[in-house]
Amino acid sequence: MSLVIQKGTSLRADAMQRLKKNHAAVLGMYLLLLIVLAAVILPFTPLLADPNAQDLLVKNTQPNQQYWFGTDHLGRDIFSRVFYGGRISIAVAVLTTLVAVSIGVIYGAVAGYASNKVDALMMRCVDILYGMPFLVVVILLGKVLENMTAAWAADLVDLFTADTDSDDKINAVRTAIEPLVTMVPLFLAIGALSWLTISRIVRAQVQSIKKLEYIEAARSLGLSHFTILFRHILPNCIGPIIVYTTLTIPGVMLFEAVLSFLGLGLKPPNSSWGVLIKEGADMMLTNPWLLFFPSLFFSLTLLSLNFLGDGLRDALDPKSSKD
Amino acid sequence: MTRISLYLISILTLFFTACQKETQVEKANREKILLVGNGGDPKSLDLHLVTGVIESKVIGSLFEGLVGDHPQSDTEMPSAAAVSWEHNADYTEWVFQLRQGAKWSDGELVTAHDFVFAYNRMLHPELAAPYVEMLYFIKNAEAYNKGEIIDFAKVGVKAEGDYTLRIQLKEPVPYLPGVTRHYTWFPVPKHIVLQHGKISDRFTEWTDVGNIVGNGAFVLQSWKMNDHVAVKKNPHYWDVENVKLNGVRFFPTENTYTETRAFLAGQLHVTYQLPPDLVPKMEKEYPQFLRKDPYVGSRFVRVNVTRPALNDPRVRMALSLSLDRKSLCDTVLQGFAPADTLSPDLGAYQPESVVAYDLEKARALLAEAGYPNGKGFPRYSILIGSGGTRSTSEAIQAMWKKNLNILFDIHAMDYGSYISAQQKLDFDVTLAGWIGDYLDPTTFLLMWTEGNGNNNTGWHSDDFEKLLDDAAHSADPAERLKLFVQAEKLLMEEQPIIPFAWQAKTYLLQPQVKNWQPLLLDNHPWSAVELNSEKEAP
């Protein structure tokens, strides 16, 4: 318990030390790093073919020397689609999870710490959000955001192409800017809609901790509610938070695919892991590699993340240092 | 340890071999029940309230029209509720002699009054039947439906005695017998409908299990939503001794992959639709099941001709000529046929082939319209629904980019918004399709007139409408078809819609199902289908 009040640096160094001892976590960390780096860097190198280029002469090719992961029914190179898709999926995962976890943790913590009345009000709001017809919200959101983002994207494109008349250049700028701009509202939307369960978990955890002796002690010392909640209670909830975060990520990555089939977010023919898995699922009997490779990278990433998460959980757990 | 697992394995094996009982299809063969994948659940069985193909299959087993479907031929017109029919010289008046003694499934007689009642109900303004336009061939039908005429006696349908039905039409319709095979022309039991409500009551219980009464070969046995609709042989059917099946079960197989799997696992006799990407696999592994029948459906790119650039017929023609339709049908639309005009095979009607794959001409036309090599072409998107057109749109997008250097975005939408955007003309180009209701070019051509609810292109042409009008008033069938050929040619030269494929009915069929021949309209009369339960010789 005394550790919580200790200086952060030693805690962090201590945690790092413990993390290093956990082989599964270290392995996970390196693997994750490798995949993320590959997905971020490879698209900028000539190693990857154009992920959207179709060559009908080589459609449905099994993995071979030229097409490492094979090609799909339109003759597109799955190897490059997997890495281009990975970039999108990782971006979706990082941003949405950040949004969802921040909202969920703060909301749940406040609800769990607050008086019964405030807690009831806050949690009934969560109940209402649970009950909302999600698809309707998504369709409406798409409608509203579509015009908004189209306007933003147009403004941005104008800004960058003010001094040129070349169609090719304008198109190039557009191709670079538009997917990013249209994706941002999607990140926010998914994030804003997936924080509900984590808030319930954090709230339950906070409620169970806030009656512990050391919190009573902190209160009697006259510490502010803010300090008690965020410095003394929340660090003790880190386990469930990390675990739930790793659980949220596969969900949001797949959810992104559902949304892009509804027209919100990624536009065809661009790929993400979710979209590739969704398309590959239908073709699992005829072209199994279309499902296998995206699923492999998706699962490897999440598996690594999971073991890294467990390692972090152990390392950061303020109590476990006594072992 | 190993011994225990050996025991376990042998017990499990025993258990599972015991499970290898007869499949559902084998059981159904014994019971003479046909298991049909029907592509979805019917919305209703009230034939005046529905518009779909799915409903037509079930309704076709429960009811029978004036003219029947022939199991082998689209053009044969076997007698059904009517035994004979004749027309006047210019095809504007038809007299049907009904079958004497034919009964509803509750034993009551089917009379001409039931037909008049059915048409009266369908056209009744208060019923608000969505598919009412199918009856607008009848004289004054439209006026009555829109409330401009109050008296139904003025509408051109008369019962003369119990067994003579006289129908007067607003214009010559030489193909009327074919039209009456559509369920909108079927009779309904007057005594039953009125027992559950007024003629114009929309929401009554007359179609519920136990209440519904039909004149078809089967009667409704049970209906569990999204699970199955079961019908059994109707003992009161006039031709009951020639009905070979004891019943039909319709399954709402929306997911085509699930349906195919269910067929291969022995749960279905026939499927509704094979997913295009499974066609090559089935060709190789299960050729004995695979059926590829031509079908009266067309797929096309609908163009919003009110948009700049797209309002130029040369641009639309360029977009059309740059589509490699054969590639499309080899990759994303396996089983479909490349289209060179809008109307698919409709029997006697043979439209001229207009569109082809001609890159040189396409590029020349585009340059002529002011967009040499795609330069300056506005940024547009291809609108698609959330269904299975994603791959098609990606292929078309790539062809336009490669062949014309025009980049289209792809904009996917949920189903409701997609339909709504088309009807509000809030799109640039979109992928759409149409399925014919009967074998006549009108089913593909009439909708491209001004103000038609299914036009949705912003395109209209006085010349085109004049040709259609002339054809409508032509009493000479050959002359009539010639006018339609001209009209379709005009439409195709303007390309407000860019046809790219003719639909096919690609599905799986168990070989023990007999008397099931390829039919353009895909209306296989259930009363004629047989099940051969003996094992086939290999």
Next chain:
Amino acid sequence: MIGKLINRLLQGIVVLFVLYTLTFFLIRALPYGPFQTEKAIPAHVIEKLKTQLGLDQPLHVQYIRPLKNILLEGNLGVSTRLEGRPVNEIMAQAFPVSIHLGIMSMILAILIGLPAGVISAYKKNSMIDYLLMATAMIGLCLPSFVIGPILAEYLGRSKQMFPVMGWDVRQVSTWGLPVFTLSLGYAAYLARLTRSGVLDVLSQDFVRTARAKGVSTVKILVKHCLRGGLIPSAAYIGPAFAGIISGSLVIEAVFQVPGLGRHFIKAIETNDANVIFGIVLLYGALVTLGNIASDFLIAWLNPRSRAQS
């Protein structure tokens, strides 16, 4: 206790009321109306239909009418998509299927997930822990639209152990594939959450004390840790339970189960207001009940917050 329960139920009614109101305005904002079909319906017919259903009346009338019918008669009105079929009948057919599928799946998920989580925590960082957690993660990474068809293809089609399509309450073999597929994801969630919860308790002071006193670890696990360790799972299970029985669209589509999910999606696609209201209210009620049960469970699991309640 009873007072608290009544209080929560009253709050639940407010939740349902707010849900109805929000849904009412949301679906009116949709860019399409109830009679937009692929084959266009003539305009004068649509007008007539709107009049018959009262969709041309002022907004407040339209808002109050369904509310009144629901409260006074328990009548949810008729579906526009299904040409006038009563929504009560639709729900009466579909809900029992969903609840059956959901409860079976939840039980299976708990039976798989909880023991896996406890064992994993107890054998932390051992081979068995890694194996269990890797399996759980794979269960999460293979979504039901992937795992469902694979199971159906293998166990259903080629081994003929289960039918690949359809649902029959009287025929246990038809439950197999949908229940198992649906339970996998939930089991994985529960396993991960339970592992973390139990680990948190295991590292707490009183456990150390007990350990130091020489009490066996298994005994500690069962007597002390399980309760506190289940709190995260209990918090998760409330909404998950509501979700699982309100129907899973993917499972229903892959195995053709006649549950609520498909009705809901189609009702939204066609702006079928009464069906949407019916299912949203049912789901809202389930969320409320699920969360009440879950909160009481948390209170019971957590000795310290029991005093508070």
